Amino acid sequence: MIEILTGSSLNTIQDFGRRHAMAMGVAQGGAMDRLALSHGNLLLDNPVDAAGIEIVFFPFRVRFHAGMSFAVTGADCPVTLDDLQLPRDWAITARPGQTLTIRAPRQGARAYLTVRGGLDVPAVLGARSTDLKGSFGGLEGRALQKGDRLACVTATSIRLPAAGYGLSRPCPLPPAEGTQVRVLPAAEHDIFTPESLKTLQTAAWILTPSANRMGYRLQGQDALALTRPLSLFSHGILPGTVQVPPAGQPIIQMMDANTCGGYPKIATVIEPDLRLLSQTVVGTPVHFRDITRDDAVQAIRQDASDLRTLAAEISKLRTQLVF
């Protein structure tokens, strides 16, 4: 059992989200930085998609009411277990009564707390992710508040070194100078003016404060324009879709985006780069760069293969840990 000591309207329980509910109008949801959540779960020998806490409001504190192993991954935050400072992407076993504090990131925007076994909240429509818009999933469909107590899925304990262990290469975070993401052309790409297509690639698009789990609004020097007015029927949209409303400033759809929309779409951020956006701080420039579909598929397959390799390496390492 863990107890939340700091409330906010933004820290939520997330797993990999709902893969089969979009046809009902339910957002895909899930961790904005899947790789960070995966790293935590792999360090704890959990299923890779076990539910953890996505933290975007700091400082975040929890108390452990029982001894348990946990991991903190994702953004580069000062993390302390009572007085012990923990390195990035680190797993360790807490004693009953200890307090974990995660402070505002030095780099990145989202941290993930995972526990051995995963958080035990009911699966709704196939996932434990919190759907804030629909008020279901996670803990009672809402963000975590001070005093909330969360149980873990029963799992045999794992043995970790007293000082814990972690990854020598934590998950990469976008540099403060800017986040580069790769994009494929989307349905209305060719109806934008040649200047707009060039601007999309060359401009520094600043991430505005209107950036949340539903979408990221960007602001650039020049607006993007269509060659002719368009009126589109409502159509399905995926996380990563770059919509351009009439004002000409792009909005990137994120994990809790509406499942359908009607604005023209200029591009789609490829799946592996969505996590880089999720770790981008407000005020930072975002740069788009074209990629071919073949290269995008290659990047997605490489990511999947890297994660399998990492899982195998961690699994092997755990058998060799010296206590």
Place this chain on the structure above:
Amino acid sequence: MTRIHMAGAGGLLLDAADGAFNDMTQRRIWATSRELNVRADIVQTIPGVNNLLVMFDAVETDPATMETLLRDVWTQASADEIPTREIVVPVIYGGTFGEDLALVARFANLTEEETIEVHVAGRYSVAAIGAMAGFVYLTGLDSRLAVPRRDSPRLRVEKGAVVIGGGHAGMMPCTSPSGWHILGRTDLCLFDAFRPEPGLLRLGDTVRFVRAS
């Protein structure tokens, strides 16, 4: 002319729209969706209005192969009849529950009473489900009521609001921002994640609005 666009590496958007909304096209969209949904290499499909978004796992499936499959299934899909139910939606029109009734009436050059009668007289069909959980895009709105959406959306439209926008009718399954115009309010629960069938309405259902007594 049907177009297939990329929606990322693991998504394809089939766009069969050709001018005005076409009911036969929509039935072929549903048939294509149903046929694809039973396949193991399809994650999910999202029928839109005269279009279909198809999602698959690009780790396992080559997008070019999926594009060929999608075109084949679409080409062979027939606009077959699907079972349809009639759902009656009681509405309290106007007043504090329908703050845009006067605006819509002015747009249509009708009185508020006549505007309600036109909305009640319609036979609507659930063309697509999406945006938010349980939101339905209803076709069949009288063209006199086809008010363009608001230039800037309201930040908060209440659950149960009976709305029209962009030539469609709809109802709000939850409180959310929306750019549609509000005619009234219904008490029907349109979506409950804990029901065996969370959404009240299915694709193809007929919807009729009546004045709540």
